[in-house]
Amino acid sequence: MNDFPGPDTDLDSVFGAVHLGYLVAHSRRLTEWRRFGELAIGMHTDALDEDTLRFRLDDHACRFLIRRGHAEDVTALGWQIDDHETFERILARVADRGVPIEEGTAEDTALRGVQRLWRFPGPKGIATEIFTTPMTTSEPLRMLGSGWVTGEAGMGHVAIVSREPESMHGYYRTLFDSRLSDFIDENISGLKMKIRFLRVNERHHSIAIANVRGVKLDPLRTRVQHVNIQSATLDDMLAAYGRVTELGFRMAWSVGQHTNDRELSFYCVTPSGFELEVGWNPIVVTPEREAAWEATTYQGISIWGHHTVSETVLDKLARVRAAAGRLRTPEITVPELTGGMSR
Template identity: 65%
Template sequence: MNPQTTAPSVFGAVHLGYFVIETNRFADWRRFGTDAIGMHHDDLSSDLMRFRLDDQECRFLLRKGPAEDVVALGWHIDDHASFEQIEARIRAHGVPVTRGSQEEAALRGVERLLRFPGPKGITQEIYTTPVQADQPLRMLASGFVTGDSGMGHVALTSTKPAQIRGYFNTVFDARLTDYIDETVSGAKLKIRFLRVNERHHSIAVAAVRGLPIDPIRTRVQHLNIQAATLDDVAQSYQRVHELGFHMALSVGQHTNDKELSYYARTPSGFEWEVGWNPIVIDEGTWEPTTHQGISIWGHLPVGQTIVDKLDQFRAGARSLARTEDTVAALSGNAIPEA
């Protein structure tokens, strides 16, 4: 029996809360996070550092290691009943759940930490009460939008998009917001946008139509944070350029969520989107639709060379030899595709 048929939905009680990034490029990441993007930075040790966006003690935990990638996502669950319901449905599907130690929870600035396998090898972590920092924010940005919407979103590329959608529907009762059809360098992409609360999307999943390839080396294609003001977007865009970090896409506005944003390339290689003013979903009136093209204007490639394109083709070719992990036990509850 599917646990979701006998239990209430957890939709709305789930919020993207933090990212765990593994990297050996601490000096570059410190400059990128503080001096370019404008976040608050805390050194914990020679192997650990954190970035803050708001009063929560940790929004990004960076640890020393070779992955150069996002290795875990943390999801804030509003209440203990929803937390236990999510845990129960994961266990009911036969998927192992591990309780985080007190030290692991403290590093993430949370209480009651659980982790379990996620798509593409990205560990999923859930927690209840976030710890509020006792030190004021020290950052170049005026602020970031978190709150009831959680903190931005994560975008994945996949050869099995329906299974990833099924995973987040099974675990978090995620809802389909809309689709985008886009053609990039002759390849036709379909992008699915999933929400777990009022934010237009907390997860985006892109797939190449008709070809079982994944052109992105990293587990995530990009992550997003939402700036408080348009000036914050403009000023951080300028700092990224001035400090010599690579810009992936120029400033533009998306067709579906109307967010104005740019994409920088992180020291680890995946992209980092800084956006402003996306729409908020009205659950009473929203209907999923398909948009043609990802942007109304802008979002043009910056400094992309033929070498970059060849690297993408090589990554896609290598992906043919890999089996993408979708956590099959949790990925079978997808809503039929439009």
């Protein structure tokens, strides 16, 4: 139910009725993904067949869908829409701008655990998928912690590095009436960037966009920089940190606390190379806070912690080689949905 006030000039706002529902990734490393998701992070695992893994965080049948493939990356983001009227309104925004829309097949909906699915292009080549009704299950969760925070806030957030940040911001504003939560100015490994944080519901942000405009090549091989999920307790988050380390998965950033949403978290590297942030207790933008919210710029990502964990020489060489292969490659945008915000 959308309890948030819409912008005064837009009575048709869909803000508050949109929630990150699932992600789809393709990987050849399903054995490592199972070890990572089940034994390190502690999520519920369902192996549908030798080519398909699903991870659950709650009663939704699917939150992470990992399919055998060569991308080693996130290929689609699934967004849950509260009701059919809002669903049709979003589809109309896409269709009216001439963006191609594809209906999901029966196999697509079954794998993702949803009843209805439509797909269309998204920034950086990540498909946007929207659905109304998730399939839920009463099967008990087999997890190593007490649970994960989802509900009205969705399953978490996704962070993307972009050389076209205004286009990406415009895309999510046009599509979901996203609102700007705040900015962070940061210098990471000599790379100065301004990160903008967009919310589409009570979660402080469902999309983070790191601006690297002017950089000739994308500093990351993967389309997403990280995906975030939220632990139910601090003990759950710290236990996952210990398991990731003990099982030999690479830690990217140690435990720390963010300046803007105050979330405590750590970042580790998934078997596909993008990062997973496991966090706890971020700010929730309630309707009361929403009414008075003003975007602020923070200096630095963290109040404390989040120290980088050293890469090996081979890791650095692989990153440089992958980046060189993308030199002068234009970033994929969806200009019809930028709302005039592209540069």
